[in-house]
Amino acid sequence: xxxxxxxxxxxxxxxxxxxxxxxxxxxxxxxxxxxxxxxxxxxxxxxxxxxxxxxxxxxxxxxxxxxxxxxxxxxxxxxxxxxxxxxxxxxxxxxxxxxxxxxxxxxxxxxxxxxxxxxxxxxx
Numbered sequence: 001x002x003x004x005x006x007x008x009x010x011x012x013x014x015x016x017x018x019x020x021x022x023x024x025x026x027x028x029x030x031x032x033x034x035x036x037x038x039x040x041x042x043x044x045x046x047x048x049x050x051x052x053x054x055x056x057x058x059x060x061x062x063x064x065x066x067x068x069x070x071x072x073x074x075x076x077x078x079x080x081x082x083x084x085x086x087x088x089x090x091x092x093x094x095x096x097x098x099x100x101x102x103x104x105x106x107x108x109x110x111x112x113x114x115x116x117x118x119x120x121x122x123x124x
Contacts, residue, residue: 001101002026002113009093009118016122017083022095022115024076029108032098034071034078038091039117045094049080063089085122092117 008020024031035050049069050058057069068081078095095115103109 001111002028002031002097002099004095004097004113004115006093006095006115006118009120011121011123012085013124014086014122016085017081018085018120020080020082020093020095020118020120022078022080022097024078024097024099024113027101029100029102031073031076032100032110034095034097036069036078036080037094037096038089038120039094040091048093051078082120085120087122090120090122092119 002024003026005023006020008018010018012018032053033050036048037045038048039045047060048063049060049067051069051071059067066082066084071078082089094117097113098110099113100108100110
């Protein structure tokens with residue numbers, strides 16, 4: 001009922017910048033907390049940053065001071081501005097969102113959704 005599509009992943013040199021975007025679409029009552037995770041092959045998916053529906057932001061220590069999360073609720077979009085990128089930032093980045101949708105009986109329920117990811121590669 002909610003589709004999340006990430007974009008903006010690319011190959012960038014160390015020290016460079018990228019901005020990831022996540023677009024939400026579908027049938028939903030409201031979009032709640034959103035976040036970015038990342039995953040490297042063979043490792044668990046890890047939290048990068050989250051942003052609540054009242055704009056409270058949380059960052060994992062390894063991105064503090066380098067990444068900035070933001071959202072545009074009018075466009076149902078979330079962003080991740082990534083600066084001072086390092087090779088160990090290389091990963092697939094996933095967007096996640098909590099949303100209120102309607103079940104088969106028309107009743108509101110809260111569910112979590114994930115995008116399919118976008119590849120970020122930091123290499124010279």
